[in-house]
Amino acid sequence: MEVAKKVENLKKSLHNSVDFADRQLSINGVDVGLVYLKSITDNSIFSENIFEPIASFQGELTFEVLKKLIRPNDVSEIKQEEIVQNILKGAVVIMLSNSDKILAVDILKFNTRPPAEPPTSPVILGPREGFTEDYKTNITLLRRRFHVENLVLENLIVGKETHTQIVLAYLDGIADKKLVKSVKKKLQSIEIDGVVDSYYLISILSSRPNSILKQIGQAEKPDIIAAKMLEGRVAIIVDNSPIVLTVPFVFLEDLQNSNDYYTNYVYSSLLRIVRLVALFLAAVGPGAYIALQLFHYNILPFKYLITIADATQQVPFTPFIEILFISLLFQVLYEVSLRLPSYLGLATSVVGALILGDTGVKAGLISPPAVIVVAIAKIALYTIPEQSSQITILQYVFLLIGASLGLLGLIGGMIYFLAYANSIENFGAPYLAPFSPFILGDNKDALLKVPLTQMRTRPKSFHNQNQVRISKHEVESPSQEQGGENLSQESGEGNSSQEQGENNSEAGTQHNPKNENSQQNSDTKNENSQQNGAESENDMQQNEQGEEKSGLKQKLNEEEIGYEGV
Amino acid sequence: MKVFDRSINVWQAGILLFVLMFANKILVLPSLLFEGAGMESIFILIFFFLLELGLVLLFLALKKKFPTQSFSQILISHFGKIVNVCFFVAFMIFFFAKAVLLYNVTYIFFRNLIYKDTSNLLILFCFLPVINHLAISGLRVMGRTCQLFFPVILSIIVFCVIVGVFGIGSRAIWFQSSWMDVLLTAAKHIEPFGDAIFLFVVMDKINIKNGDWKVMFYLFAISAVLVVATALVFMLSYTYTSFMHPYAVFEIVSFVKEFGGLGRIDIIAMVVIIILAYFHLAIYLKCFMFAFEQVFPKIDKIYSVITFNFLFVVTVIFFIINLETAVTFGEQILPYAEIFPFFILPIFVLIALAIKNKNVQKKPENGGNLQKILKNNERKELNNSQNKSILQNLNIASHLQNVNIPSHNLNYQQQKQKILKKQQKQVKLLKLNKKQKILNSKNNILGNKNNISNEEKNNLKSKNTQKSGFFCNKFQFIAEKEGA
Amino acid sequence: MKFFSHQLFKTPMLLVFVVMIVFYGFTALGRPAEINKFAVVTAIGIDKAEDKDLAPESTQSDNLSMPDNVNVDELYEVSLLTFVPVAQQSFTEKYKVINGVGKSISEAIDLAALNIGREIGLSHLKIIVINHELAETGLYKILDYLGRNIQISSSTKVVATDKTAKEFLETAQKLDNESSIKVAEHIMFNSDYIYSTESSLETFFKGSFGPTNVGLMACLSSKSKEEQTSPTAASDAGSGGSSESEGSTEDMVTQCHVYVFKKEELVTKLGERDMKKINFVIGDFDNGSLVIEHFSDQHFDDANLSFEIFGKTINYKVAYQNGIPVVHIDIGLTLRLSEVEQNHDLLQENVELFVITPEAERAIEKKVKNSMADGINLMREYQSDIGDFYTILHNDNKTAFHNFLDSLEDPDNYLSHMVFKVSVRVYAK
Structure with missing residues (x-):
């Protein structure tokens, strides 16, 4: 087919897009066609480094010669069916009349913002770079932190209409291979029209997509992602999204903050306790307040009772309606502050403060204790912004439970919710690890944080290939009294007797019927898992019988399997 | 609905046991005991805890002997199916009755102290969904959730005991009751005990590693000490008026004068009682479910939950409606039910421990017969004429290993795989026609073994070489079939 | 909506919870504090x-x-x-x-x-x-x-x-x-x-x-x-x-x-005074005051001394002589001299403020013994064992004590038949 016809066909296949550009010339009888999209290519590189060398060439232009003429480095030979895809990715496609081979030169260029500090993760001391919407920039940021060959970046394309580029990043030799396989498989099995943001992948990767609980880690900073990859996690970079996902995810990750690792460990421990208390207050505070007021006046201390009694005498609403009203007002203010332009924000905040803080109380519509309780709860919510959406929902749920059922219902609701959280395991990692199941080694960086030199092993709440982070010889502090004991207890042991973690070889199926049997996994694990109570055949039979009875027959397909946590 | 049960580790099992040691024992029991036996009721508590400890130790011994079997399997293999069904019917009734009693005691507590004359429905609505969710989610979820609340429960109870110590004022009069009073009181108030039998019900779901049994023992000991301490502090605080205060752990905290200006700190005792009640009832329900599954194996597990809920609601609303009836039920009916955990079950367990395991392989003197070790289906494959020679070789090989291979040992899988691996190695050597190496290795092995006959030695030399390829392939097939 | 209802029916407990909350939630809207x-x-x-x-x-x-x-x-x-x-x-x-x-x-x-x-x-x-x-x-x-x-x-x-x-x-x-x-x-x-x-x-x-x-x-x-x-x-x-x-x-x-x-x-x-005497016998209360009147020694001349009691320890030892319990009460008092009332115009800086002399000790001992004796006599008079000696004796030797009670014509009046001995130790604060 002539070059001109090819170009014409390409133009038609791209629906005569306004940014479609082509140049055709003839050099010594050889027709050359160059096709590209001017909106996503670098026109200056095209002119200076591609078109000009070709146009000024005098000689027999062959494909091999053409390759040498082109100055940019990112040159590749492509097939006929890949032309459109390459053009859409910002490449110039060069066709010759005397050759069937096609050359693509990547000169993708578009405006992106520079890596700036993300607004949700500010630090006092520490790196301030953040990911951007360009996945290549994000890869660069990661590459700068891992100057090793172990850093694996696997490419995937997802989305029928968007062909979004997704990159799986992990450290070979640390991240568990089955985890990688499992993630890849889930991503490859997606049949979706488009992936606009990384959040689209969350429901696909989650084991319980309908759950309100967050099950996939998200971060916007490369240092956080690098730290998680060093723990054995897999990072998922999505083009056009500054949020990078990590799996597996445990609740503890949101309790940790990058600031904690760049400051004194005692202070960090204190802050983590404060965060947890704040989270508890935010979720349960209003519910407890309303429960005590409606059901348990006898429990309240007398002076507090006087305060509440005096304050609520003039309020025309019942306590539940009052606190609902205040909560909704706060929520409205929050939504408004998100969407208003900054020059209107000041006026809104003044109005909100006046209405809620002063006028409403003076008018007798709301009482000061209720305002204080709700305000504290709403403020405490944002000690962990990543969990704010979940905790907000919980806040309203517990408010309803507290008002309906009192203290008994409130505690029952907490137990219900925590049992629900405990039943979630994403890629084998228990959601509430290392608190539940209690994993002693992981608690060094949980609620309390120890100095970095004492965090010698990787988290045991999910599998990784290499447990040791800091070997014995690298610990040089002579003042550590317990250094010897710790080393002997911690280094490289997957299942020491001190740990309260669960065995690797526990058989049985997970709660979600979609999850798979892990019997085969337990048998193919390392010696440790076999020594620590491998399943006997009787148990396998029992489990099989149980599955048959429950009407569930599952394939023992190794590739489909997630894997058991500790 | 699907109900899945995964195994738990010894810590979680120990914590569940810990939780079961409370409830009634720190509520109504100290008051009732004092009424009958005065200060000597402390010895009653200690005695009953020793009995419970006996149950725990029996469980540990049984678990050591049958590490992967369930209690049902043990009963069937030793006593038959009928005994198994009878046992689990008894379990069902036992746990249901305990649940009803516990619910009523705590309901009265909540109604009097936390809520003002609220209806039974509200309390039922609070309890049932939560305990059902805990039970249906599985044993592991229940264990993990309990593990999460364990520090809270422990610290609150310790706090209550410490605070209660400050309320001890008057002298207690000791040895005022006669031995007969003590015995009668003990017999009358045995009903809160015996919960340790839940360990037998979930036996196969508990993974105990070597040496970890101590964890369970320590947790049990801590719970026993705390209960006895609570009762002691309660009795020393109230002495002669103990009978007037039905809720021990709550009363020892409320008796102390206003603590640090906060006013009332008895809310802390209420919180721990609520948490304990939830978990306690959930464990009862779980045990009921397990027992139901054994009695009605063909019925889906979810119906056990439905049955429990229905019977529970009916009993609570129509039959046991106040503290008096609950205590009467506990004093007049349940003590007879306690014969089951303290007499019948230990007897059967001791018999099971005493009987030598029929499937246990003795140390082979003339070479172990591997046919008995392998399962039936594998045995059938090996019984073909083509494989008889392989069997002989396997016999000799196993004899060479001189390994005792009990069929239901914790290390059975491991041992078997070791044997298979060693045999694979030998086959490889044969395949490479390195007779000298085999002979040398055999000499090394045989050097310590005197039980192999010359005929067997010759068989090994002649037949192994011929059948090496076939032997190797078949062997690999067997190894794969094992699930390696 | 269909999706949510489907989810609810998959987990019936959640359904029950929701029904319950809706039912009670509506009542909560109208429930006053x-x-x-x-x-x-x-x-x-x-x-x-x-x-x-x-x-x-x-x-x-x-x-x-x-x-x-x-x-x-x-x-x-x-x-x-x-x-x-x-x-x-x-x-x-x-x-x-x-x-x-x-x-x-x-x-x-x-x-x-x-x-x-x-x-x-x-x-x-x-x-x-x-x-x-x-x-x-x-x-x-x-x-x-x-x-x-x-x-x-x-x-x-x-x-x-x-x-x-x-x-x-x-x-x-x-x-x-x-x-x-x-x-x-x-x-x-x-x-x-x-x-x-x-x-x-x-x-x-x-x-x-x-x-x-x-x-x-x-x-x-x-x-x-x-x-x-x-x-x-x-x-x-x-x-x-x-x-x-x-x-x-x-x-x-x-x-x-x-x-x-x-x-x-x-x-x-x-009365208050009688109660104070009895409180010497009861070990629960370890504060109060002690006044010694007309006290004279090398430092004081006919002075009224007021002591503040900072602490009191009481130990009971019981012995039986011919079947009669003899209760030996040992009191340890920590005192501080708070006021001296005597005939002098100026506050004299005396070393004796911090030292309890043997004479003072004897006077205090005498005072305490008298007070305790009065207290015990009050209890005997009204046959009211306010000091709970019954428990002390019972816990010490149950058999001997009950034998003693059985030997009495009026078992309720056991206090009158008991013997009390008091010893006082005084410490200065």
Whole structure:
């Protein structure tokens, strides 16, 4: 087919897009066609480094010669069916009349913002770079932190209409291979029209997509992602999204903050306790307040009772309606502050403060204790912004439970919710690890944080290939009294007797019927898992019988399997 | 609905046991005991805890002997199916009755102290969904959730005991009751005990590693000490008026004068009682479910939950409606039910421990017969004429290993795989026609073994070489079939 | 919607939870705060009803249904010191006394609720005040109701008053409304430092149900002291005063005596001094004062020395001689000389302020022994084992003690047949 016809066909296949550009010339009888999209290519590189060398060439232009003429480095030979895809990715496609081979030169260029500090993760001391919407920039940021060959970046394309580029990043030799396989498989099995943001992948990767609980880690900073990859996690970079996902995810990750690792460990421990208390207050505070007021006046201390009694005498609403009203007002203010332009924000905040803080109380519509309780709860919510959406929902749920059922219902609701959280395991990692199941080694960086030199092993709440982070010889502090004991207890042991973690070889199926049997996994694990109570055949039979009875027959397909946590 | 049960580790099992040691024992029991036996009721508590400890130790011994079997399997293999069904019917009734009693005691507590004359429905609505969710989610979820609340429960109870110590004022009069009073009181108030039998019900779901049994023992000991301490502090605080205060752990905290200006700190005792009640009832329900599954194996597990809920609601609303009836039920009916955990079950367990395991392989003197070790289906494959020679070789090989291979040992899988691996190695050597190496290795092995006959030695030399390829392939097939 | 309903049906427990919350949630929308449903009572006063007309008709006319041994004339008047919420944003405590008359205390309380229009909430009750007449005659009938009521904490103070309980509560109301000193705190302080009697429901019942059958109850009095004030000083009127009148009244609560009950009957009333003597025998209270009069040694000449007791330890040792228990009480007192009253004009800087000389020690020992002897004699006189020697002897040697009791003609009067020996050790602070 002539070059001109090819170009014409390409133009038609791209629906005569306004940014479609082509140049055709003839050099010594050889027709050359160059096709590209001017909106996503670098026109200056095209002119200076591609078109000009070709146009000024005098000689027999062959494909091999053409390759040498082109100055940019990112040159590749492509097939006929890949032309459109390459053009859409910002490449110039060069066709010759005397050759069937096609050359693509990547000169993708578009405006992106520079890596700036993300607004949700500010630090006092520490790196301030953040990911951007360009996945290549994000890869660069990661590459700068891992100057090793172990850093694996696997490419995937997802989305029928968007062909979004997704990159799986992990450290070979640390991240568990089955985890990688499992993630890849889930991503490859997606049949979706488009992936606009990384959040689209969350429901696909989650084991319980309908759950309100967050099950996939998200971060916007490369240092956080690098730290998680060093723990054995897999990072998922999505083009056009500054949020990078990590799996597996445990609740503890949101309790940790990058600031904690760049400051004194005692202070960090204190802050983590404060965060947890704040989270508890935010979720349960209003519910407890309303429960005590409606059901348990006898429990309240007398002076507090006087305060509440005096304050609520003039309020025309019942306590539940009052606190609902205040909560909704706060929520409205929050939504408004998100969407208003900054020059209107000041006026809104003044109005909100006046209405809620002063006028409403003076008018007798709301009482000061209720305002204080709700305000504290709403403020405490944002000690962990990543969990704010979940905790907000919980806040309203517990408010309803507290008002309906009192203290008994409130505690029952907490137990219900925590049992629900405990039943979630994403890629084998228990959601509430290392608190539940209690994993002693992981608690060094949980609620309390120890100095970095004492965090010698990787988290045991999910599998990784290499447990040791800091070997014995690298610990040089002579003042550590317990250094010897710790080393002997911690280094490289997957299942020491001190740990309260669960065995690797526990058989049985997970709660979600979609999850798979892990019997085969337990048998193919390392010696440790076999020594620590491998399943006997009787148990396998029992489990099989149980599955048959429950009407569930599952394939023992190794590739489909997630894997058991500790 | 699907109900899945995964195994738990010894810590979680120990914590569940810990939780079961409370409830009634720190509520109504100290008051009732004092009424009958005065200060000597402390010895009653200690005695009953020793009995419970006996149950725990029996469980540990049984678990050591049958590490992967369930209690049902043990009963069937030793006593038959009928005994198994009878046992689990008894379990069902036992746990249901305990649940009803516990619910009523705590309901009265909540109604009097936390809520003002609220209806039974509200309390039922609070309890049932939560305990059902805990039970249906599985044993592991229940264990993990309990593990999460364990520090809270422990610290609150310790706090209550410490605070209660400050309320001890008057002298207690000791040895005022006669031995007969003590015995009668003990017999009358045995009903809160015996919960340790839940360990037998979930036996196969508990993974105990070597040496970890101590964890369970320590947790049990801590719970026993705390209960006895609570009762002691309660009795020393109230002495002669103990009978007037039905809720021990709550009363020892409320008796102390206003603590640090906060006013009332008895809310802390209420919180721990609520948490304990939830978990306690959930464990009862779980045990009921397990027992139901054994009695009605063909019925889906979810119906056990439905049955429990229905019977529970009916009993609570129509039959046991106040503290008096609950205590009467506990004093007049349940003590007879306690014969089951303290007499019948230990007897059967001791018999099971005493009987030598029929499937246990003795140390082979003339070479172990591997046919008995392998399962039936594998045995059938090996019984073909083509494989008889392989069997002989396997016999000799196993004899060479001189390994005792009990069929239901914790290390059975491991041992078997070791044997298979060693045999694979030998086959490889044969395949490479390195007779000298085999002979040398055999000499090394045989050097310590005197039980192999010359005929067997010759068989090994002649037949192994011929059948090496076939032997190797078949062997690999067997190894794969094992699930390696 | 379909999706959510499908999810709900997959987890039936969640469905039940949701149904339950919806059902109770709607009721919660209209449920008022409990503080607005209950009248929070901080003190109860119980008197005999003087004005029978206040009683409802049913108690007056329903004679036929009454048992023979019930005196219809005996009606109770219950006064409840109730917290009244005031619609203010600042912390304001306001109390009101409401009354009710009935055949029984529970009936009287129910009728009192009608006067305020709310249910009576006794969970925050701190004091129970009983008229001295009732205390002397029908105390246990009253305490039976109070002991059975699950809302009332066992650490609630129970006191008697020489006037009517209603007047006492009205004084308490004024004090609570107008000052930060609450009557309950006042009584608690008294119980620790002044009359040294726990005087709570619990201790009373403990004594009564114990082997000694002895219960103690403090008796307090409220006084209104009128003060004449000048018009210019009208603004400086004391607490509880009325600025309209020329004079103002100052209300206060004072101590009277301690009632001793044995086997549900009043045995005696002990004054403050008598109680202090008995408190030497009881080991619970380790504060107070000790005065030695007309003391002379090388430092003092006919001086009255006041010592402050900082600590007291008591050890009991029991021995049996011819079957008779001999109780050896060893008291250790930590004292500090707080005041010296003698004939000198100036405060002399004396070393003896910090040293207790052998003479002083002997004098103190003598004083303590005399006080203890008086205390024990009081107990013997009224056959009331306030010091709980029964328990001490029983725990020491049960067999010997019960043999001793069996040998007595009047086992209740065991104190008179026991021998007490006292030794005192004194330490200076």
